[in-house]
Amino acid sequence: MLPRLLGNTLLLAAGVAVGTSVLGVALAWLVSAYRFPGSRIFDWALMLPFAVPTYVMAFVFLGILDFQGPVQEALRDWFDLPGSWYVEARHPLGVLAVMTLVLYPYVYMLARASFLKQGTAPLDAARSLGLTPWQSFLRVALPMARPAIIAGVSLAVMEALADFGAVAVFNFDTFTTAIYKTWFGFYDLSAASQLASLLLTFVFVVLCLERYSRARARYVTQGRTVGLVVPQLRGGRALLASGACALVLAVAFIIPMGQLLFWVWDSVAAPSSGYLGLVGRTLLLGVMAAVVITSGAFVMAYALRKNPGPITHMATRVGTLGYALPGSVLAVAVMLSLSWIDRQLGGIWEAITGVATSTILVGSMASLMLAYFARFLTLAFNPIDSALEQVKPSLREAAQSLGIVGTEAARRVYIPMLRPSLLTAALLVMVDVMKEMPATLLLRPFGWDTLAVRIYGLTAEGLWERAALPSVTLVLVGLIPVFLLAGRSRR
């Protein structure tokens, strides 16, 4: 079993890394460096797949492409194939395709922001030194965007490694499915956590290696530059560019949404009562978590700049690992730590009031927020950190020379400069929190059912088609922050 597990897991990590970086960087470069028909629309529309949860994409993908799905049925019809003819859709490549289509927006968004921030000046300089456009992309734009691209790819890979929903739909065994199997099959949580720490160690080592490899590089930008006009693509090239963007958008968003809407239309079940409540709670949790986590991430990234030492470095490395931990394992870890605190607090409370209680933190909003914090910190940290990295040291020195230091400097220099990145971070967190399922399921206070919880309840009973309605709603709610992201970042 083990070699196949490790093989599958490495395949998943490598496939998602390659897939998301190629798709994300190529699309980001296209829309930020050229104009072509539809480029202004693609510029924001290519972020839309970010609102689709991985597990939803997986069951839609199989619904369309498996034996009974419309595609294979049509193929059998058109080519007069025998009724038993089929292509196995539950193929490792299918898993990679699903993951890549849902996760490429991380790379796309961060790479795009970085390309835009570079401005055209460095490229003009490269061109004036005789580089071709392709060479200047490879040798100037790409290396300059490296921190952003790496940040995006590592988010995508960590999410893929921790994913359970999508791989379960494909019955594709990874390290994470093994963790759950150990836990739920043997009720052996300690063995499961040991496996989980192995996974974390692997991610930790890879991230450290990456950090080390660019330890001495500096990624300072000149700030906003007014460059030459963005070149307009014409003819075949324009068609190719538009076609590629349209294809990705169709496959990653329009077709899956169409299938979901068809299921909604097709299913007899009317929306049950309390739907607005589900939407409201989903949004509220997203906003609260976004504010809390973004604030925490800023403090951490700022501390790292202000006091760069081995301790702060280690703390940020470790603090941002939670994203690679399978959701239920993380949720239980948070729950167990909090219930230990609860028992201590309960003892004190009982000594004072004489009333026994053991649930203070567990099952409170605070416990849920803590779980989100542990899981999504990296999501907010990465964009803020890479934005801080691009702040010119001379600015801080200038502020210092004017006597602006400490929190004053944070408030008057850094926060205003970082406002776009802070907003990006908050919106990223918001979308992901709304899609989050395992921690919400375990730690939500009574009555705090969300759309993701509703989807779980239906899919756990195999009611995939009925889950289409909450899924569509979740995607639509997720589009609100995505639109904000897109609108804010328009040129």
Next chain:
Amino acid sequence: MRGLVPGVVAFTLIAGFVHAAEEPNTLTIYSSRQAHLIEPVLDLYTEQTGVAFNLHTGKPGPLLERLSANGEDGDILLTVDAGNLWHAAQRGLFSVLGSETLTRSVPAALRDPEGQWFGFSRRVRTIAYNTQATSPEELSTYEALVEPQWKGRLCLRTSKKVYNQSLTATLIAHHGEEKAEEIVRGWVANLAMAPFSNDTKALKAVASGQCDVTVVNSYYFGRLMREEPDLPLDLFWSNQEDRGVHVNISGGGVLKNARHPAAARAFLEWLSQGEAQGLFAELNQEFPVNPEIPAVPEVQVWGEFKADSLNLSETGRLQAAAVQLMDRAGWR
């Protein structure tokens, strides 16, 4: 704008410590049976008695960890699959209910011998077949699906699902581990394709002729046929000539540290009889546990069956062995 961020942070932290107020007339239920399969029953009880409920649904594994860590948190635990109930009992989560009503309503095979947990609905895991490719005369037992005539005609759900783990556990209980592994290996050898992630997918594969037989919980069959009545599918009650078909349960018990043990017990007793017992099964096209309560007509048409009388706590005891066995046999 400036006050917004600290405001939200403060609100979150303050709201964070506000719990649902402790109400004397409210029972807290933790459940891994899904909300839409329970809520109508709870509503009926509230209507009849005025007792209200806090319902918290979730995955069985994490729920059990939460209850183990925080014993005083709830009154009742409901789960699907006897294995989960057995594990909860092993951890000492349940109190022993010396309830005569429950003992009378729930057949002995479907409850904990010590009276810690009870089944409230029966879910029959049996063979479903394609009526165009297979005749019922060809079918007999789970064990017979290893025979060469089924080569390339069998579809199964993944072994990660607890329903298959419990079924395999009963094979171990009846045949011993060695023979059970032989049977499971035989199934794997006869598979037409990789195991599916859920029963409905397996049923659809059978209906569309990709394979001819599978093993599913009967309510998945019922649900699919309700949506698409013309599918060439039927159920076959397995092992009727010997021990009977494998029956699993959805069940529960009163938590040891329940705040309202008497009220919790009264609710479970109510659930095991009469209208409530019928409704609980009907919600998911399952069978009542109480022999006095008939199944709904929609389910009755599938016919009478003889059920395996092995006590379900055995499936919990043998679950770990079953998981390892299925791993060795290559059932993914």
